[in-house]
Amino acid sequence: MWLQTRCDFEFEIAEPTPFVLMLRPRSGPLQWVAREEYRLTPHAPVSEFVDVYGNLCQRLIAPPGPFSIHTSAEVKTADALDRAPGAPFVEVQALPDATLGYLLPSRYCESDRFNQMACEITAGRALGYDQVAAIEQWLRARIQYIPGSSDIPISAVEVNQRGQGVCRDLAHLGIALCRSLSIPARMVVGYLHGLEPMDMHAWFEAFVGGRWYTFDATQTELRGGYVVVGYGRDAADVAIYTQFGLPVFPIRYEVDVHRITPPGPNPATTD
Amino acid sequence: MWLQTRCDFEFEIAEPTPFVLMLRPRSGPLQWVAREEYRLTPHAPVSEFVDVYGNLCQRLIAPPGPFSIHTSAEVKTADALDRAPGAPFVEVQALPDATLGYLLPSRYCESDRFNQMACEITAGRALGYDQVAAIEQWLRARIQYIPGSSDIPISAVEVNQRGQGVCRDLAHLGIALCRSLSIPARMVVGYLHGLEPMDMHAWFEAFVGGRWYTFDATQTELRGGYVVVGYGRDAADVAIYTQFGLPVFPIRYEVDVHRITPPGPNPATTD
């Protein structure tokens, strides 16, 4: 399906404020960015770099006064997510080098503390995809999904204690459980068509059967319509914006995702 | 200045044909891509990767039948190029690791054959920027610039023998001369506002005084309006498209660059 995504921020900046942004989806095998807009108003000098996870990050200093960031994109993404019940566990020795880092504990995913719990949750399941599916199912049943933003990020251990959380929290717990079983798992932030209420979203991917698969315990059913903006070990790596200096909060923040007609050779299409 | 760039290809494909494209300008310290469009008609599955020079490359298989590629962008770029007469030569031991590869000879830049000639051209000049400026000046005076596309790329040795060439050829000779003096030099492809006749363009950069500077012997004077699409050692690395299998030629190919009003919420904004 073709989606148009939009994310807008408006700040009132008191003093020159450094930002690192992660708001540019990249084209890849699973999504194609056919059109993209990324505007800063007023325009400020900005540089871009690729971080160690392959994300495109933008650095800038927001000048004092009103400052807005507008990003939008037209993206072709899968109509339905790939699922692979029965896809096997990949022995550590056969994992690609680049996935090994996703086995390690990270700030919000203390996977070193979840092995026993993960074994219980996945008891009786075939090693691999089915274990992750069992974890996802367990999260849906046991951790209440509260849309919206928590004030401060909490870690998988804390999420498990509270029994509830935002999308990011469910992803953290899912990741920690997977890693504790030696299944590489990573955080994804991006857009999801039809998310209610609409917002930036977070979910996770697990590496089984030789590739990454998408999991999302916040949704009752896995369906298509995901647009990836960034990958990382957990939320610490994939903040859509990291701001330094005195805290600044957006005075406006809007996210929108809607389906569009597939662009095509039809000259009646307007742009 | 703000520019709108556009590059369109139309092919008539006989059999499924693999392409590697390099048509996506990246935002960086010297240019900001505020809007970009990249459409394939019909749409084909495409993946993107970053090559060893940092360029964003797209891979796809063009399906049989009419196939078109449309790319356009709105880019903020410098009004004037930085120049730095007197900027010193950087001793090899002080060069950043990432520039060392740009000292080596490459397919179309046989820098191992130009040391004597480069010494003659730059005799009496201060080491560094002024040497490169002398090389650029020499190219302007001695190698006739013939706009358009040569049928087959030729190397710096051949360009020097012929005494004429397209933009790419002048860049190759300039690069070979710089490298023969132990000055890192690299090929750049992209757009130039005001180029006559309009086409994709090629020029070169040399690393002196601690950074890369732009040189272009095809223009009588260095001015702003450049939009970078790709960097490489020479034209072999930065083809805007590389096509595999039976040769396919575009039946339509258009390039356009024009100034636009700085985007912004307030149409009166000047930039």
Place this chain on the structure above:
Amino acid sequence: MWLQTRCDFEFEIAEPTPFVLMLRPRSGPLQWVAREEYRLTPHAPVSEFVDVYGNLCQRLIAPPGPFSIHTSAEVKTADALDRAPGAPFVEVQALPDATLGYLLPSRYCESDRFNQMACEITAGRALGYDQVAAIEQWLRARIQYIPGSSDIPISAVEVNQRGQGVCRDLAHLGIALCRSLSIPARMVVGYLHGLEPMDMHAWFEAFVGGRWYTFDATQTELRGGYVVVGYGRDAADVAIYTQFGLPVFPIRYEVDVHRITPPGPNPATTD
């Protein structure tokens, strides 16, 4: 000074066991590995990769039975560490891209929870090196250094609560405090000549004044004799060995560091 380092492990392996090792020091501007030995007995197929922090990592499957790893190296390292009182804080916007990841919280360094405490510890100090030196001094005074290995890694928050820890723990708390002040900080593991009792060691580096400086709160005074084996965000990234599957513990583990005569053809040469 020239050092010979040695690290030996001996395991009794019950079933084929995957390992990722990080035991190979790399030559760099600050240390030169003139001789290195790395033996597996029995030899097992092993591959090597460079992780995202630049460390050389080795992957192998230890076969059942006795399995030993012997590594030793002759390394030239600095006689004294560079110190730079007064070296300034680097504004976030001026930090190299590659240092930005070292500003983020990580598994054992919850830097998002330490800002107030870090401000108190560094009150009145010039921004930059002097802040880090104050943190190091504070750690020496307030966190008791207990040589040896803790059973299970704990995080900076826990270290601070306990008021004591192993070398790794002091480093984690130092890193968390630095990052909370927007000073990039990273974990280092390696060898230290004269460490009592001898063991693998951990310390931290902070990026101020345009480069990384070494800090180590476990030592009463900063001196030379450090040999770096790996860098990372925290201990999760720089385990000297990560073992998968059923836990296996070394039945022998020895570390040795001693000074050697500078190697050279002429034994009379001093260095």
Place this chain on the structure above:
Amino acid sequence: MWLQTRCDFEFEIAEPTPFVLMLRPRSGPLQWVAREEYRLTPHAPVSEFVDVYGNLCQRLIAPPGPFSIHTSAEVKTADALDRAPGAPFVEVQALPDATLGYLLPSRYCESDRFNQMACEITAGRALGYDQVAAIEQWLRARIQYIPGSSDIPISAVEVNQRGQGVCRDLAHLGIALCRSLSIPARMVVGYLHGLEPMDMHAWFEAFVGGRWYTFDATQTELRGGYVVVGYGRDAADVAIYTQFGLPVFPIRYEVDVHRITPPGPNPATTD
């Protein structure tokens, strides 16, 4: 088999002279470096970096006076090379991203000029491994291998005209022929046990059937005993040393490779 390799250089340096060296074999799936020595006499500050091909490179400034470089290694390498008659050609669209650069023409491999010749040489062969084997066979039959060092590197076109060359030249022509058929091919430098006369050696690898295979037209038969020191597009990328400034030639240069008893605590161990 276990090999001990040694490469020694001795220079008489007139003025401080920058070098980039590529003399450190890396451990990988196909070879394990169990012991390595790398000594500079007198010792000079040196830094190490990984180039875009994954090679470990050392940078230093040789001081005036006698200057020697000694490297040796104990390496476990394959007893016999893998061969794979019938291994299929990999369609461009299925090639890993990292192999694409090895399809492009490079300084000494003008693959853009060899397509017709390559088609003739490989006529009737199955696409893939068998084509490369035919190219290797053709080189053996038609290009006379003259051991030793040519004064100045020549390119594949020149090698083909002369009908003879050193190991590097045969590799260049083999690479150019492979690439002209859309088979990724790369230059390898290193050691070969039993090479007559002993010297550093060069050969090539081609990517067919999903992996790299070794080819060497200088030997009448493919056998084991290769130790890789560096990979690249051609000799321009993999010089074992690149020296800048006034040319300096080694006054002594020795290479040695011999089999050793497999190292191990038990001298009776066989391998």
